[in-house]
Structures are given as C-alpha cells and as structure tokens.
Amino acid sequence: MQISPSILNSDFANLQHELQRIADADWAHVDVMDAHFVPNLTLGLPVVEALAKVSPVPLDAHLMIEDPDRWAPDYAEAGCRSVTFHIEAAADPRAIARDLRAAGARAAMALKPATAFGPYEELLPHLDMVLVMTVEPGFGGQSFMADQLPKVRQVREAVRRHGGEIWVQVDGGVSASTIEQCAEAGADVFVAGSAVYGADDAAAAVSELRELASRHPHH
Ligand SMILES: O=C(CO)[C@@H](O)[C@H](O)COP(=O)(O)O
Numbered sequence: 001m002q003i004s005p006s007i008l009n010s011d012f013a014n015l016q017h018e019l020q021r022i023a024d025a026d027w028a029h030v031d032v033m034d035a036h037f038v039p040n041l042t043l044g045l046p047v048v049e050a051l052a053k054v055s056p057v058p059l060d061a062h063l064m065i066e067d068p069d070r071w072a073p074d075y076a077e078a079g080c081r082s083v084t085f086h087i088e089a090a091a092d093p094r095a096i097a098r099d100l101r102a103a104g105a106r107a108a109m110a111l112k113p114a115t116a117f118g119p120y121e122e123l124l125p126h127l128d129m130v131l132v133m134t135v136e137p138g139f140g141g142q143s144f145m146a147d148q149l150p151k152v153r154q155v156r157e158a159v160r161r162h163g164g165e166i167w168v169q170v171d172g173g174v175s176a177s178t179i180e181q182c183a184e185a186g187a188d189v190f191v192a193g194s195a196v197y198g199a200d201d202a203a204a205a206v207s208e209l210r211e212l213a214s215r216h217p218h219h
C-alpha cells in the first residue's frame with residue numbers, strides 16, 4: 001500500500017519545502033495540466049526537472065495534457081520514476097508506454113470518470129499501473145466519486161488475471177474517510193492532495209492513510 005501525496009494544493013512558492021513535508025511518503029504526485037486537456041494550468045517540464053533533483057521521494061507525474069505521445073517520454077527523461085498519461089488523449093498508447101519504459105520510468109494509463117476500462121484491458125501487458133480517477137481531473141479538493149469503485153474492482157480483477165506487477169492507483173477526494181473503500185475495491189497506490197497538505201502534520205496524515213489502506217490487503 002503506497003501513498004502518493006499530490007503537491008497540487010501545496011504552496012507553489014515553496015515547493016522544495018513542501019516536498020520535504022512528505023519525505024515519509026512513497027511518491028510525490030505531480031499534476032501537470034496544460035489548460036487544454038483540462039481547464040487548469042499548473043506546471044511543466046522545467047519545473048518538474050527541478051523538483052526531481054531535490055525531491056526526497058520519487059516523482060509520480062500525472063499528465064493531464066494533450067499530445068502525451070509527444071511529451072510523456074520527456075517527463076521520464078526529466079527524472080520522473082512513474083509517468084501517467086490519459087488514454088483519452090493518447091494516439092498510440094503502446095508506443096507511449098514503450099518509450100516511457102525505455103526512458104526508465106514506470107508506464108501508467110489514466111481513465112477519466114466517464115471512460116470505461118474494458119476497451120483498454122488489452123493494454124495491460126504494456127503497463128505498470130492503471131489510474132482510476134475518482135474526481136473529474138482539473139482541480140484538487142473535489143468530492144470523492146464512489147461510483148468509480150466498480151471500475152477499480154474491474155481493473156483489479158483484470159490485473160489479477162493478467163498477473164505481474166501492475167499497480168492500481170486512485171486519485172481524487174482520497175482521504176481518511178474514503179481510502180478504505182478504495183483499498184477494499186483493489187487499489188494499492190493512493191493519491192491524496194488536500195488530505196495530506198491540508199493537515200498540519202503531513203507526515204502523520206500520510207501514516208494514517210497508509211494504516212487505513214493496509215486494513216484491506218488484496219494480494
Ligand atoms: O489529478 C488530480 C486532480 O485533477 C489530483 O491529483 C488532485 O489534485 C488530488 O487532490 P485531492 O482531490 O486529493 O484534493
């Protein structure tokens with residue numbers, strides 16, 4: 001059970017310090033938004049490259065951008081150890097995954113709430129993680145969409161059938177009150193933005209989330 005705090009709602013004027021606050025987490029989740037794929041603009045390659053150099057934990061880039069075929073491998077080259085592209089924006093997902101792995105990153109595919117998993121199950125052999133969005137991508141601090149839990153279950157079952165080390169990530173509205181449902185449904189990597197950065201003690205929030213998730217092992 002891994003916790004990947006999202007820096008989206010952290011203090012962007014002090015990102016290095018904000019990364020230090022989550023030194024006990026498994027990953028730092030970096031939400032890249034381009035104002036086209038989603039109606040918000042955050043940060044891009046130069047900032048991610050700088051963060052990778054100072055982060056105490058590996059970076060988990062979540063690319064909410066158009067044309068991931070062109071841009072995703074650059075995030076792996078920039079030092080992100082996991083790079084997630086949205087299937088809705090991908091032209092050739094197999095090629096993206098191949099390029100990410102060749103650049104030394106784990107390759108992950110994200111699904112928006114309205115996107116079904118079924119048509120993409122055949123991509124599993126090329127992937128290291130599937131991200132099931134539990135909010136509409138674009139902003140932090142939104143309410144958890146429990147109607148995505150059947151999809152989490154479906155992905156977990158497909159991963160179990162397929163075998164191998166494929167992680168199932170949830171992102172959006174994950175908190176102490178929703179993480180157990182996610183773990184129970186089969187998620188094993190949990191992104192939490194406001195639940196971690198909104199807490200006075202971010203390290204304590206991370207360990208509480210990890211403890212709650214660990215109550216529902218699925219292996
Ligand atoms: O990708 C996204 C939003 O698009 C997420 O990573 C959120 O930023 C998580 O924030 P919370 O919902 O946990 O506040």
Ligand SMILES: [Co+2]
Binds near residue numbers: 006029030031171
């Ligand atoms: Co995200």
